[in-house]
Amino acid sequence: MSMDRTSATNRLRPWQQPVLRKLGLLLLIGAIWEFYGRALDNDLLFPTLLQTLHSLYEAVVSGVLPQRAGNSLGVLLQGYVLGTAGALLLAALAATTRIGADLLDMLTAVFNPLPAIALLPLALMWFGLGNSSLVFVLVHSVMWPMALNTHSGFRSVSPTLRMVGHNVGLRGVRYTAAILIPAAFPSILAGLKIGWAFAWRTLIAAELVFGVSSGSGGLGWFIYERKNQLDIGAVFAGLLTVILIGLVVEGILFRWVENRTVRRWGMQSH
Amino acid sequence: MERRFHSRTAQLTRQLKNMVNKLLEVNGVTLRYAGEHGIVTATENVSFSVGEGERLVLLGPSGCGKSSLLKAIGGYLEPAEGEIRLRGRAVREPGPDRMMVFQEFDQLLPWKTVRGNVIFPLLASGRATGELAQRKAEQAISKVRLTAFADAYPHMLSGGMKQRVAIARGMAMEPDILLMDEPFAALDAMTRTAMQDELLQLWQDTKFTVIFVTHSIQEAIRVGSRILLLSPHPGRIKTEVDSDGHDHLQANGLRLSEDIHASLFASPAMAEET
Numbered sequence: 001m002s003m004d005r006t007s008a009t010n011r012l013r014p015w016q017q018p019v020l021r022k023l024g025l026l027l028l029i030g031a032i033w034e035f036y037g038r039a040l041d042n043d044l045l046f047p048t049l050l051q052t053l054h055s056l057y058e059a060v061v062s063g064v065l066p067q068r069a070g071n072s073l074g075v076l077l078q079g080y081v082l083g084t085a086g087a088l089l090l091a092a093l094a095a096t097t098r099i100g101a102d103l104l105d106m107l108t109a110v111f112n113p114l115p116a117i118a119l120l121p122l123a124l125m126w127f128g129l130g131n132s133s134l135v136f137v138l139v140h141s142v143m144w145p146m147a148l149n150t151h152s153g154f155r156s157v158s159p160t161l162r163m164v165g166h167n168v169g170l171r172g173v174r175y176t177a178a179i180l181i182p183a184a185f186p187s188i189l190a191g192l193k194i195g196w197a198f199a200w201r202t203l204i205a206a207e208l209v210f211g212v213s214s215g216s217g218g219l220g221w222f223i224y225e226r227k228n229q230l231d232i233g234a235v236f237a238g239l240l241t242v243i244l245i246g247l248v249v250e251g252i253l254f255r256w257v258e259n260r261t262v263r264r265w266g267m268q269s270h
Numbered sequence: 271m272e273r274r275f276h277s278r279t280a281q282l283t284r285q286l287k288n289m290v291n292k293l294l295e296v297n298g299v300t301l302r303y304a305g306e307h308g309i310v311t312a313t314e315n316v317s318f319s320v321g322e323g324e325r326l327v328l329l330g331p332s333g334c335g336k337s338s339l340l341k342a343i344g345g346y347l348e349p350a351e352g353e354i355r356l357r358g359r360a361v362r363e364p365g366p367d368r369m370m371v372f373q374e375f376d377q378l379l380p381w382k383t384v385r386g387n388v389i390f391p392l393l394a395s396g397r398a399t400g401e402l403a404q405r406k407a408e409q410a411i412s413k414v415r416l417t418a419f420a421d422a423y424p425h426m427l428s429g430g431m432k433q434r435v436a437i438a439r440g441m442a443m444e445p446d447i448l449l450m451d452e453p454f455a456a457l458d459a460m461t462r463t464a465m466q467d468e469l470l471q472l473w474q475d476t477k478f479t480v481i482f483v484t485h486s487i488q489e490a491i492r493v494g495s496r497i498l499l500l501s502p503h504p505g506r507i508k509t510e511v512d513s514d515g516h517d518h519l520q521a522n523g524l525r526l527s528e529d530i531h532a533s534l535f536a537s538p539a540m541a542e543e544t
Contacts, residue, residue, distance in 0.1 A: 158374070158376050160372050160374045160376055160377045161376065161377070161379070163344075163346060163364070163370065163372070164370070164372075164377055164379070166345075166346070166363075166364040167344065167364050167365075167366065167368075167369065167370050167391075168366050168390070168391040168394040168395050168443075169364070169365055169366050169394065169395045170394055174394070178390075178394060179379075182379070182381045183379075183380075183381075185381065261381070264423065265380045265381045265423055265425065266380060266423060266424070266425025266426070267380050267381070267425075
């Protein structure tokens with residue numbers, strides 16, 4: 001883009017600031033969306049940006065969207081916590097015993113290539129239409145990448161640190177909690193991020209397949225429902241919400257954790 | 271019959287005396303470990319003892335098994351033959367009565383501050399809790415002159431400062447014996463000399479017992495009160511010399527360092543390292 005030379009000053013120019021640059025791009029894409037939508041003039045296929053924002057506003061104000069998002073996040077949290085706990089347990093077992101290491105190797109090799117969502121039909125058969133099926137699928141989406149990361153983190157803990165831990169008399173669980181987990185935290189945090197990304201995508205996909213028995217359901221079900229009602233503006237609003245929640249968790253929550261831990265400790269490798 | 275009884279009593283008394291006087295006993299220790307090309311013998315039939323308040327230096331070229339020996343005393347390596355006794359009890363596993371100071375800077379826990387690092391062994395071993403642990407940690411930190419950095423994280427410190435934290439961490443525990451594995455080897459020459467002086471100053475204050483591993487003759491003379499010379503492949507004790515910290519002229523017209531040098535070089539294995 002050729003910019004006006006006379007506007008050049010000693011200060012940082014607007015296009016040299018990444019945030020402003022990206023904001024500009026966002027506005028541009030928004031404008032294209034709006035104009036294309038108006039030109040198409042077909043609410044059913046492609047609502048304009050303003051219509052979408054209006055639907056989003058209404059769905060938020062009526063309390064439907066926050067409630068659905070809350071449902072989704074609640075289920076997600078259950079699966080995430082269970083999956084993480086399982087992963088830590090497996091990785092700790094693998095770090096302390098050889099048979100545990102073999103077990104982890106084998107299980108991750110088997111389950112890692114399998115998209116967790118593919119287990120949903122089985123889960124529905126075993127646990128019925130309900131949150132437990134979702135949680136089952138979520139545990140699978142979180143546990144294997146998380147266990148893999150944690151295990152490689154444990155393995156890369158320096159021999160010196162291990163010797164320091166044994167020197168002060170730490171063994172077993174206390175050793176794992178006081179030395180291995182904090183020393184491997186950069187890898188564990190990476191695992192938590194990947195686990196979150198997998199879980200969030202898996203959950204929305206799973207919710208698209210069936211509504212939850214309580215009759216309210218989550219975000220995915222909201223999107224599916226509104227599509228059936230031909231309320232396409234709300235479908236777009238639901239999609240936007242999925243994106244926004246993802247951005248908040250990845251860009252704010254995890255960034256915050258990172259700043260308070262690995263960055264403060266100088267353990268960031270990149 | 272009576273004579274035999276007497277000799278038996280004398281033997282027992284001698285053993286008892288040894289146990290009382292000698293803090294650490296290393297008896298005929300042979301260390302082996304699995305290397306890339308089969309079994310490696312690190313040390314063979316090594317015996318020595320360390321008294322309370324001694325500064326013993328294990329000096330030798332690489333491959334003489336000095337680090338392995340220290341790790342065995344630390345309880346990380348089980349002797350293939352012989353035994354190691356601390357206060358009469360056999361060493362079987364690592365423990366807080368033998369605090370290690372390593373060469374590597376990453377021996378500090380990066381997720382804890384200087385204070386956190388020094389207090390950690392006290393709490394983890396249950397040696398002190400609460401106020402007492404805090405006070406012991408503060409004392410040790412001030413002894414190595416790092417009070418101003420008590421709340422800093424290790425990655426903010428220089429190499430010398432990190433080693434001082436590690437020494438403070440060891441001393442705060444008031445262990446039976448402090449085991450130092452080339453603690454200053456990764457430091458620049460000037461910092462290294464300063465750290466040697468500081469270690470001696472600390473020793474003047476508390477007279478702790480320390481085993482110090484190094485491959486520098488100068489460092490051995492400065493730091494040690496007694497120096498064990500080890501020869502490589504496999505590690506054996508060659509001889510033992512006393513040091514008062516200065517590189518004096520000996521009766522044979524050689525300086526102590528030259529004497530040690532000559533003694534180490536008498537072994538054919540050393541010649542290849544010239």
